[in-house]
Amino acid sequence: MKLRYLYILVFILLAAIGCEKDSNRSVAATGKGGSTARFTISGMHLYVVDGDELHTFSLQNPAEPEQVNSLQLGWNNSIETIFPWKDKLFIGSTDAMYVISISNPGQPVVEGTASHIRACDPVVADDKYAYVTVRTGNNCSGDINALYVYDVSAGAGSPSRVFGQDMNNPHGLGLHNNYLYVCDGAAGLDVFNVQDGANPRLVTTKKGYTFFDCIPVDNVLICMIEGGMVLYDISTPANPVVLSEIKK
């Protein structure tokens, strides 16, 4: 009798493992881009921001995308970056951060807008907070360089700013296990503890390169720097250790 139960149990287990494998195979596999990207994939859609618009392409057949939507967001080339998180897109422009709902993936709608003074601003986000850098220089007008945190947990409306700190010339950022990596141009890579997202604490700054953007993948932080890339081991997230450089 007991043996029969055991057989059933083993059978269920095997079936479960089988299902797992099957579902893994059918799940669409996408990679990871940086916070300064203008292309991003969420679910079975490719989202592209150009200067003024958010373009949506269906990837029902990944090899042959079809454009299904265009949403006018800004004007005069103000849109710069796009970052996906669950059923949302966070879009950085020179004067605001847009929170876009993609609950209906083929038909993005603006859910909230946080305006700020004119500057460039990549965004990363999680369920509760959106982390935004604003910087001046080049075609980014304005006169502020800072890291801002917005509370986006409320969903619709205007996210409120809960934190702000001056920086040198911040570009892209990456979020990984309660740590936020901010590429502060020639001033270095700033590592913030964001266990309390409304109160980031700077724990260390890594120097030696001019940092533009970074992507945390598992325990490796891949940074785009002037002239190429540098890879860090972030198995101790508070203390990135250089693994390798790819330059020239």
Place this chain on the structure above:
Amino acid sequence: MIKKLIPIICVCCISACTVDPPPPKETEGYVPVYAEKAKPSSVSFQQPQAIENAGKIYVKDKLLYQVENGKGIHVISIADPSKPVREGFIPIAGAQEISILNNSLYTNTYNDLLVLDISSPENITITKYIENAFTLVSTVTPPESGYFECVDPAKGMVIGWTKKKIYSPKCKY
């Protein structure tokens, strides 16, 4: 239409309301790059190339991609992140962006969307090309504000901007 006109109207207002100093006789500024734009007929996987104008980065399945701004995509294996191996280079004129789903790589050739099947690197194929899918390269104004050489439509289509010494520029934004 109105929205497209707003920036032009604003520029006109600003230039009408402020008294600009005369343009410098010689300055650094952007010059339009003209070209005959055509759908790329094929894309190949070539020998690794030097990173010169490092662009955006993308990671998928132990492969790291870095855009060579305006020229293509570097492909680097980071199976061992302490010893990256340069696998090759995919030349794509005007490339700035990259994203990947399964075996499809999405990038841009100027303002056109290009989709590549990368399931076998030695045989990359173009599966889709959408002309003028977006406006990543402005054909009207350079990427930074300041003086620039005016666009001359007779010279062809603007596919990009390059910085050069310019003389008595008539255009500014």
